[in-house]
Amino acid sequence: MENSKDLRKWLDDMALPHPLVIAGPCSAETEEQVLKIAHGLKDTDVNYYRAGIWKPRTRPGNFEGVGAIGLKWLQKVKAETGLKTATEVANKAHVDLALEHDIDLLWIGARSTVSPFIVQDIADALKGTDKIVLIKNPVNPDLSLWLGAVERFSKANIKNLGVIHRGFSTYEKSKYRNIPEWQMAIELQTRFPDLPLINDPSHITGKRDMIFDVSQTALDLNFDGLMIETHHDPENAWSDAAQQVTPKTLIQIMRDLKIRKETDEEAAYNNELSNLRAQIDVIDNQLIDIMGRRMKVSDGIGKLKKQKNVAVLQTNRWNAILGKMILEGESKGLSEEFVLKMFKAIHQESINHQEKILNS
Numbered sequence: 001m002e003n004s005k006d007l008r009k010w011l012d013d014m015a016l017p018h019p020l021v022i023a024g025p026c027s028a029e030t031e032e033q034v035l036k037i038a039h040g041l042k043d044t045d046v047n048y049y050r051a052g053i054w055k056p057r058t059r060p061g062n063f064e065g066v067g068a069i070g071l072k073w074l075q076k077v078k079a080e081t082g083l084k085t086a087t088e089v090a091n092k093a094h095v096d097l098a099l100e101h102d103i104d105l106l107w108i109g110a111r112s113t114v115s116p117f118i119v120q121d122i123a124d125a126l127k128g129t130d131k132i133v134l135i136k137n138p139v140n141p142d143l144s145l146w147l148g149a150v151e152r153f154s155k156a157n158i159k160n161l162g163v164i165h166r167g168f169s170t171y172e173k174s175k176y177r178n179i180p181e182w183q184m185a186i187e188l189q190t191r192f193p194d195l196p197l198i199n200d201p202s203h204i205t206g207k208r209d210m211i212f213d214v215s216q217t218a219l220d221l222n223f224d225g226l227m228i229e230t231h232h233d234p235e236n237a238w239s240d241a242a243q244q245v246t247p248k249t250l251i252q253i254m255r256d257l258k259i260r261k262e263t264d265e266e267a268a269y270n271n272e273l274s275n276l277r278a279q280i281d282v283i284d285n286q287l288i289d290i291m292g293r294r295m296k297v298s299d300g301i302g303k304l305k306k307q308k309n310v311a312v313l314q315t316n317r318w319n320a321i322l323g324k325m326i327l328e329g330e331s332k333g334l335s336e337e338f339v340l341k342m343f344k345a346i347h348q349e350s351i352n353h354q355e356k357i358l359n360s
């Protein structure tokens, strides 16, 4: 993208004393519900009021949103509370209606970002708009799809862009509804350092009691804002009941979150930081060196197996290594999740090395 600094302008212009906050129900249900929640969020740190009007439900038969009538309720929210408004758009008809009703911020849902056709259609419909457009990560952990969507909107001359990190779905069960894979958001931030990055702890966790911790992690990682689903009666919400918090809880969360500075000028802090970073650099070099040595040994095993025509993968040996390393890792304060990930990656590299030798 040509002028990346321009990407931050819409956020910088707001000159907020805190991260950007987008809050409101998963879905607009009734006019009373929409207004009641909005009044609960009036005169707080909340900047944008969100409500889903068209709901992308994974399976049919669930509440699919109230449709265009909900846009009128959002207009009422703006008139009565002064809150700016936000909703999800998934096609040209949604875009046209949302613009007609002067919605201030439009977001692209995770199920739309996966499809370049849908993304292109929405980008064409929004061409040249000065509304804020936030692109959620795709449901699957594919950075290219996410980047591709950013590029399509940027090419459509949409200047006030940003992204929302809402986590990624997995086949395996985890404590999250959508695992955060923080590394993916960090990589996107590295590619587009000026693109505002918002965290959506509601869809990452799927559970209201985990929202605070994920929000704090996001702020620790320098995210620019939070989108948190909020409902006056979460248990009885028509969608995503388990993850919504009341306006009162949201206000408490905002009060308790620690906002980190990007940096500090103090000399002693910077000296100590440089010192620690120098140690990290040395250790990282050692890690690479030791991995290289490990793979050399793997090459030796590959040559040996080739002589005897033996298969590369030895499942029993591999399981024994994993079990041992998980215990070893635990004693050094490393999580099982990390040790598993690390050894799976090492094992894969080792297999690649041996494959190369066996087939040479």
Ligand code: PEP
Pocket (backbone or CB within 6 Å): 026, 052, 056, 108, 109, 110, 111, 136, 166, 203
């Ligand atoms: C939502 O924000 O309510 C929503 C449907 O989110 P996602 O696209 O992240 O699933």
Ligand code: MN
Pocket (backbone or CB within 6 Å): 026, 027, 229, 239, 240
């Ligand atoms: Mn939701």
